[in-house]
Amino acid sequence: MVVLGFIIVRGLKPFFHSYRETLADGSLAEGTASFSYFWSGIRYNNRFDFETHHYLYGIGHLIVNSLILNLYTIILAVPTSVLTALFISKIAPKPLALILKSGVDLLSAIPSVIFGVFGMGVIVPLIRAWARAWGAKSASGVSLLSGAIVLTLMVIPTVISVSVTALDGVHKEQMEGSLALGASRTQTNFKICLRAAKSGIFAGIILGVGRALGEATAISMVCGSPIQGITWNPFAPTVTLTSEMLLAIGEAVPGSMNYDIRFSAGMVLMLLILMTNVILNDVKNHLSEVNPPPFFIARIGKVMKKGTLAVISSFRKSWQKHKAEKEKKQ
Amino acid sequence: MDSLKSEQNESMQTIFAIRHLNLYYGKKQALHDINVDLYEHCVTALIGPSGCGKSTFLRCLNRMNDLIDDCKIDGQILYHGTDVQSVNPILLRTKVGMVFQQPNPFPMSIYDNICYGPRCQGVRNRTHLNELVERSLREAALWDEVKDRLKTNGMALSGGQQQRLCIARALAMSPEVLLMDEPTSALDPISTKKIEELVMSLKERYTIIIVTHNLQQAARIADYTSFFLLGDLVETNKTETLFSRPSNEKTERYITGRFG
Ligand SMILES: Nc1ncnc2c1ncn2[C@@H]1O[C@H](COP(=O)(O)OP(=O)(O)OP(=O)(O)O)[C@@H](O)[C@H]1O
Ligand SMILES: [Mg+2]
Numbered sequence: 001m002v003v004l005g006f007i008i009v010r011g012l013k014p015f016f017h018s019y020r021e022t023l024a025d026g027s028l029a030e031g032t033a034s035f036s037y038f039w040s041g042i043r044y045n046n047r048f049d050f051e052t053h054h055y056l057y058g059i060g061h062l063i064v065n066s067l068i069l070n071l072y073t074i075i076l077a078v079p080t081s082v083l084t085a086l087f088i089s090k091i092a093p094k095p096l097a098l099i100l101k102s103g104v105d106l107l108s109a110i111p112s113v114i115f116g117v118f119g120m121g122v123i124v125p126l127i128r129a130w131a132r133a134w135g136a137k138s139a140s141g142v143s144l145l146s147g148a149i150v151l152t153l154m155v156i157p158t159v160i161s162v163s164v165t166a167l168d169g170v171h172k173e174q175m176e177g178s179l180a181l182g183a184s185r186t187q188t189n190f191k192i193c194l195r196a197a198k199s200g201i202f203a204g205i206i207l208g209v210g211r212a213l214g215e216a217t218a219i220s221m222v223c224g225s226p227i228q229g230i231t232w233n234p235f236a237p238t239v240t241l242t243s244e245m246l247l248a249i250g251e252a253v254p255g256s257m258n259y260d261i262r263f264s265a266g267m268v269l270m271l272l273i274l275m276t277n278v279i280l281n282d283v284k285n286h287l288s289e290v291n292p293p294p295f296f297i298a299r300i301g302k303v304m305k306k307g308t309l310a311v312i313s314s315f316r317k318s319w320q321k322h323k324a325e326k327e328k329k330q
Numbered sequence: 331m332d333s334l335k336s337e338q339n340e341s342m343q344t345i346f347a348i349r350h351l352n353l354y355y356g357k358k359q360a361l362h363d364i365n366v367d368l369y370e371h372c373v374t375a376l377i378g379p380s381g382c383g384k385s386t387f388l389r390c391l392n393r394m395n396d397l398i399d400d401c402k403i404d405g406q407i408l409y410h411g412t413d414v415q416s417v418n419p420i421l422l423r424t425k426v427g428m429v430f431q432q433p434n435p436f437p438m439s440i441y442d443n444i445c446y447g448p449r450c451q452g453v454r455n456r457t458h459l460n461e462l463v464e465r466s467l468r469e470a471a472l473w474d475e476v477k478d479r480l481k482t483n484g485m486a487l488s489g490g491q492q493q494r495l496c497i498a499r500a501l502a503m504s505p506e507v508l509l510m511d512e513p514t515s516a517l518d519p520i521s522t523k524k525i526e527e528l529v530m531s532l533k534e535r536y537t538i539i540i541v542t543h544n545l546q547q548a549a550r551i552a553d554y555t556s557f558f559l560l561g562d563l564v565e566t567n568k569t570e571t572l573f574s575r576p577s578n579e580k581t582e583r584y585i586t587g588r589f590g
Pocket of ligand 2: 385
């Protein structure tokens, strides 16, 4: 909580505190960061606006790029880890399953720098070769796709091990019930086991997404650092909230705009992770129960509707009272 | 009387003929040299003290014991004259359905629960599935209770309804035989009564083999009763005969409550 408060206070500072700095071209700037450009801008550290006295730091593209990178990661990671988990839990013979399980647990303990180094040394060259073969315009292989692959490698151990636990917990009676109806093993695995374990599997995916959204080191090593813009192209370099925060942090002077704005980006990152978690948890709860509760979002909507109606009716009442009194006077 | 009995026996078709069945879990022998005929369109009850091998025997009939790693079977189980070990287990299980002790509906809607088996066999036609759902639920005496909420989750039903859903699910495959392993032991008396009535009404179209611990239940619903003891099949007889004039002394002691 202390950390949270600290980040929020520091993160809001650039928008209220006036910073006096010498720009690269020698001119003197003084002002706050522009709040609207912060959200909508697609270029980080654009320039200083002398008319409005605002520093222009945009993170709109960073947010979107973070989400895109995560989307790619989910697309790669979810099928691989769910299928692997199914194999470990239901198909592999016991000794093999045991070996695989401990292997997966081992993988989840590897620090992210190692994944970053592996990505730089192996994935990036591979993507480069692939991009060349396809004729895509990627000179170096440092790209969105490399980032997604490295993130996938990082998150699948977690997702797999949580999913295996969920799948191991599927009741034997359910599987027997399916087999006794003449379903094959494969049909039982996909139609019954996955379905019965879906909320547990989803919990694993939430953990994985949480880790992927917050990952910085490995991404800054394999994704490159374009200055601006949103990219969907898997072969193009990309820059995300986390990697931008790390970028050239050694050269930033503490107390300067360039330094403090990173706290603002951090604040947004936390917000993003929080929101993703709320939404995903909501979906998970929706999956898990026999009579699922309505979506959290829907509940908020209901409360807001109720509140608005209450306000309107109270206004109406006081208006009628007012009117009645007026008539009395007359 | 005796001549009448043999006449009936002859008119009745044998659906399962079990010959010299021995079953081992690892080194432990769970069934000893079982020989018995089970008749079509009859209710056969399997009774006996706990751990005597009733479930084990029942699970041989649709090869559910295949799923247990160290289970080994000797002897023959002839289904319509062919050994079940030589038929495709999936095909066998579509013909020989099973209902378990604990109701085990799948975590999906009532409708999808019923369609599960047929869909696994590739049935996709919507109108056909709709008919199937209604027919099976009617047969399982559940239709009136759930017809307005076929989309609700099967696990949201009461225990007795869940068990009838499981029966409906098995009936949707149009099986010939229904194996039931203590289907009412987890249910209250009213649900139990419903299922008993259901079993009696189903025997016109299906052959039912039911394991039960409740001797009155066996007496009420079964045409034939088999008594198991410690992995042996002690006696098989017409239910009336077995309960009034058991030919084996062990049976007599069991049904009069003197052991087990
Ligand atoms: N999967 C298994 N592995 C090893 N032994 C088993 C297995 N299943 C059952 N047995 C043994 O086989 C014997 C018969 O068990 P079975 O479940 O058939 O008894 P039952 O008559 O159905 O008992 P109950 O009335 O309690 O259900 C028991 O001694 C039991 O311990
Ligand atoms: Mg049993």
